[in-house]
Amino acid sequence: MKTPIATVAFLFLAFFLYTKLIGPIPFSVNSMQTTKTNLFSATGTGKATAVPNTAMLSLGVIKTAATVVDAQNQANTVTNTLVSDLKNLGVEEKDIQTTNYSVSPEYDFSQGRQAAKGYSVTQTLEVKVKPIEKANSAIGAATKNGANMVGSIAFVLDDQTKKDLEKKARVDAVKDAKEKAQSLASAAGIKLGRIVDVQESGSIPEFYRPQTMALGGEKMDAPTNLSPGENTVSVTITLSYETY
Numbered sequence: 001m002k003t004p005i006a007t008v009a010f011l012f013l014a015f016f017l018y019t020k021l022i023g024p025i026p027f028s029v030n031s032m033q034t035t036k037t038n039l040f041s042a043t044g045t046g047k048a049t050a051v052p053n054t055a056m057l058s059l060g061v062i063k064t065a066a067t068v069v070d071a072q073n074q075a076n077t078v079t080n081t082l083v084s085d086l087k088n089l090g091v092e093e094k095d096i097q098t099t100n101y102s103v104s105p106e107y108d109f110s111q112g113r114q115a116a117k118g119y120s121v122t123q124t125l126e127v128k129v130k131p132i133e134k135a136n137s138a139i140g141a142a143t144k145n146g147a148n149m150v151g152s153i154a155f156v157l158d159d160q161t162k163k164d165l166e167k168k169a170r171v172d173a174v175k176d177a178k179e180k181a182q183s184l185a186s187a188a189g190i191k192l193g194r195i196v197d198v199q200e201s202g203s204i205p206e207f208y209r210p211q212t213m214a215l216g217g218e219k220m221d222a223p224t225n226l227s228p229g230e231n232t233v234s235v236t237i238t239l240s241y242e243t244y
Contacts (some may be wrong), residue, residue, distance in 0.1 A: 038243045039197075040190055044177030045236050048165040052155035052228045055135035058099070059142040060124035060149035064106055071103070071121040078146040079123050085141040086127060095128035124149065130158065135226050155228040165233040170200070173237040181239060193242030201236040 059082065063074035083096055101123050108117040129135045132155065139150055157165065185192050 039240045040181065040185060040192060040243045041238055041240045042177050042181035042184060043236060043238045044173045044175065044180055045234060046169040046172030046174075046176060047232055047234045048168040048172070049230050049232045050157060050161060050165055052157055052231050053130060053132055053161060054156050054158050055129040055132045055138075055226070055228070056152070056154040056156060057127045057129060057135060057138060058124060058150070058152035059127055059139070059147050060100070060122065061147045062120055062122045062149060064118055064120045066118045068103055068119045068121070071119045075121040075123045079125070081145045082125070082142055082147055085145060086138060089129075089134055089137055089141065091127060091129055091134070091138065095130075097126045098123065099126045100124035122149075132226075132228055139226075153226065155226075155231065157231050157233075162233060166235060169233050169235040170237065173200075173235045174198075174239070177237050177239045181241060185241075185243075191244040193244055195239050196242055197238075197240035199238040199240075201238070 061075050061078040061082075063071050063078070065071035065074060086096060087093065102121070104120050104122075105116060106118045106120055108115045127138060129138050135153070142150060181192060184190075
């Protein structure tokens, strides 16, 4: 019994001295990592359509006078009256924004030389009108009060409606992508596994935007009649599957 005990004790003592004098005994560990790279992808598109419920209007005025102050006063009078009328129609102040205010000299070249004849002041407002039926009245109020710039009319969807359409279009896009994946995989003899990746290319709102119109200082007596049409939101989805 003494000999085995002495042998074990010797081995432990030798191991202790080796690690103290030489260092730890190196161990080699081999690791292996596998990644499945056989993927099959299919792309689907979904669309959702709705009638626009918001109008974006560009309304403005150009006034010319002998002095800058006179031109500014005339433009301010028209603009202030227009803003007041828009508020009376139910347009909130936060939905009325000044997008341009400029002053420029006017010249007369009729005598063969450049001669100053006054100044022009241009002021433009961007107005968000909801419900869209009020857009006709807003344009009527603008032209009645002397606004001589009407243009960049866009019919859009409010944020909540756009989100709802995006959700619907997204569901349809996923369904379309799955159907395409199953059809293509079946035709090619590929077995599909689980979906491992989903990519969305972003929604694309489509809306109608006519040309900008200048009224040339004339008031419009005929009633305004705007047709908003429909807006479409499109979503594209790409699904990637494992294959076997």
